[in-house]
Amino acid sequence: MWLLILVLGIALLYASLVLVTALFQTRMLFPAQMAAANRPPLPSSAERLELMTPDGDRLVGTRLGNMSGGKPLMLGFGGNAWNADAVALTLHGLFPDHEVIAFHYRGYPPSIGAPSAKALFADALTIFDHLERERPRKVVAVGFSIGSGVAAYLAHQRTVAGLILVTPFDSLKALAREHFSWAPTGVLLRHHMPTIDLVKDRQTPTALIMAGRDTIVPARRSESLRSAIPNLVLDRTIADAGHNDLYQHPAFMAAIREAVGLFEAAASR
Template sequence: MWLLKLTLAVAGLYAAVVTVVYVLQSWLIFPAGLAAFGPDLPAGGRHVELATKDGERVVLVRLPARQTPATPRPLLLGFAGNAWNADALALMLHQLFPEHQVTALHYRGYAPSSGSPSAAALFEDARRAHDHLATDAKAGIVAIGLSVGAAVAVDLATARPLRGIVMVTPFDSL
């Protein structure tokens, strides 16, 4: 009898955990609240707002090259991991690649962008960002995606011409 009670208790606990994970899956994948406001932008840095087809507002952070290269360099378009702030990603890329212009996308639902994050929305917003930047990117655009952002970069590479793509700690299933 005690074995039956133990089995039912374990099964009930397992069912409860699975239910909680199922209910919270969007928050677990896109924990916008953990990606609080980033650090201050350096001189010349700015935020650019883009309107989406469904009336939301997504924000890009743009940082100019700190060094003027002898030949034009591709613009770097960054897509952060699920708990990263786009300002912090842009600053990191700016430190690593000072001769490149750097832009990073604040996902929907991640301040200061509006709306709710979803895979479809991120893919659409990445395309909108690319289209907005393409006229300024004389040497092309390189997409850089970290973790969840790697999926956004790969989707963008299937939809728009890119000079290159860099995936940092990508995942193979979600």
């Protein structure tokens, strides 16, 4: 009898863990309040942007820098705990002579609505189309971590001058399986970002930048993208950087600037 009770107890504990993980997966994937709590101060030159999604939610963004000559707009998509202000400041620091724009993800204050992979994909197109109507110009899409899936989707659906994927994963399903190997993630996961499927049939000039000590997106979740991308113009792994300390690394700064230089040179031919 005690063995039966033990087995039932373990089964109940396992079922409870799976249920909690399934119920809270959106909060874990999209920690909107954490991102909102870490908004950095912006310079007085920053411009607040607003637009409405087709289903009535408001998206709020930040613009830094000015349009300069033929330089492309840097359109950034941050990691899941990033906010648009941090993304814009990061890109502006790297490219002070470029126009930089980033929007808070849906549901990330002050944007409203409910975040999801599907919503972020749709919003990327809404943002791009709005900017295109505002003033046509070349766009480089830059995706950081989970934002790499969003940037890849945009490049799959629209024509961009370049695509930069920083610490990307091949698919969110594979990454979830990596971190929750004990759970039936294939059945429970409600959010899907198949990055590898989005890049494999597009000739968009693409740069991959990865961190050698990344434990959040392990190397095996990024490496398959190398052979899948038809027009890979830069492939760089910063060996002594991790997922979160990559951005302060001089080699990262050099790599992302080199990528944009390659895009600009190709566009001028």
